[in-house]
Every structure is written in structure tokens, then in C-alpha cells.
Amino acid sequence: MISDLMARTLPLLRRQAGTLDLHALPEAGRRALGVDSLAVSLLTDTGQCELIWCSGTLGHRFEDLELVLGEGPGNEAAAGGRPVLVPDLARTRSDRWPVLAAESAALPVLAVFCFPLGVGAIHVGALTTVRRTCGPLTGAQAGDARVLAAALTSLCLAEPDRDARAQPAEEPPALLRAVVHQATGMLSVQLDVPLPEALARLRAHAYASGHAVGAVSRSIVDHHLHLDQNEP
Missing domain, CATH: 3.30.450.40 (GAF domain)
Structure with a gap:
């Protein structure tokens, strides 16, 4: 019940x-x-x-x-x-x-x-x-x-293509992690590493810097932050 x-x-x-x-x-x-x-x-x-x-x-x-x-x-x-x-x-x-x-x-x-x-x-x-x-x-x-x-x-x-995304109660936008995926893709190309490793490096930088992963991702997408090959 x-x-x-x-x-x-x-x-x-x-x-x-x-x-x-x-x-x-x-x-x-x-x-x-x-x-x-x-x-x-x-x-x-x-x-x-x-x-x-x-x-x-x-x-x-x-x-x-x-x-x-x-x-x-x-x-x-x-x-x-x-x-x-x-x-x-x-x-x-x-x-x-x-x-x-x-x-x-x-x-x-x-x-x-x-x-x-x-x-x-x-x-x-x-x-x-x-x-x-x-x-x-x-x-x-x-x-x-x-x-x-x-x-x-x-x-x-009921939505096998999962296009029917839930709307958030507040910001950020509907697909809350879209910027993370975009930043991961950019890092993968820039550092010439597979996507899982690029995401791991993104997480590591966010953890080390004390910033939210979304904020770090946005900085990468906006070209305000650049990670190099020597970063973990």
C-alpha cells in the first residue's frame, strides 16, 4: 500500500x-x-x-x-x-x-x-x-x-530512444551533464586519449581544484581552461 x-x-x-x-x-x-x-x-x-x-x-x-x-x-x-x-x-x-x-x-x-x-x-x-x-x-x-x-x-x-527527458526543477538545463560530455570529447581530441581517460582527467582536475565538474567542463568548452598532457 x-x-x-x-x-x-x-x-x-x-x-x-x-x-x-x-x-x-x-x-x-x-x-x-x-x-x-x-x-x-x-x-x-x-x-x-x-x-x-x-x-x-x-x-x-x-x-x-x-x-x-x-x-x-x-x-x-x-x-x-x-x-x-x-x-x-x-x-x-x-x-x-x-x-x-x-x-x-x-x-x-x-x-x-x-x-x-x-x-x-x-x-x-x-x-x-x-x-x-x-x-x-x-x-x-x-x-x-x-x-x-x-x-x-x-x-x-516506454521511451526507448529516451528523447523524453525530464525537466529539472531548477538550473542547469534539461540535460544537466551535456557540457560534461562536450568537454570530455574536447579533451579526448586535445590530449589524444580515449574518452574514458579524458573523463577521468576531467574528474581529477575538478577534484584537485575543488570546483564542480560542471563548472570545470564549462571552462574547457569556453576555452578558458586548458589541461595539458602532464596533468593526471
């Missing part, structure tokens, strides 16, 4: 034109799931998580950190097809996400709950929710989250 609020929210996820409309989710997240921010990511053909929607800056900062570091509960849920529930991020085993454990301490994110989008062996992405307080989800909240993840999976699988 799901809550009345979630039952009212699910029919609002699709616009008449067929695109995803997730603007009703922030309130449902706060009231039904008891979390402060939600994010929806889809897996690309290369196995990377593509953030397509996020409510609030808190969730966006956590998603950006996962992208920069290449590890975290959202990535694990999307790739493994299993929920990853972290009621106290500070008490996570240090060897599970070693870098994230240290870097996330700077964010006011104390609990993270990630639910995979997918059916069986088909992995589509992940629903990630973050909270400013520690503690597990209640049974009702976890049930609502699973139903929401199943609904999002159905909507995503």
Missing part, C-alpha cells in the same frame, strides 16, 4: 506531450518520503549515470560529487539493480566508497537512500534521495520510494 500523497503524485509524472514532468516530486519527497532532495539518473550506453533531474541544490551537490569521484550509492544502485540504503553516511565502511566518505563530510547530507530503476536484468538508472538528518526510512516511506522508482522505470522504458 502506498500513501495517498504518492498515489496522487504518480499520475502527474507524464505530460500530455509524453515528456517526464517531475515538478510534483519535491513536495512528495518531503512529505511522503521524509527527504530533503530527490534526483533521477539514467544509465548511458557507456555505463555512466546521466543526471536528468534534481530538486534543490543539496541533491545536486551530492550528485555532482558522485560524478566527480566516480563512486557512491547512486552509482552502486544503478549498476547493481538493488536499493542502497545509507541511514548514516558518516558510519559507512571506509572501504566501500573511500573518497566519497571523506569528501561528503563537507556537505550537510547525513543519510542517502537510492532505489534502482529497472526490471530484472534491465538496469535503467536510479532514484536518489538525500536527507539532512540520520536515521532509516520508515516501512511506509521505503514502500512509497519503491513504487515511485517502479513508476519512473515504466516511464523511461
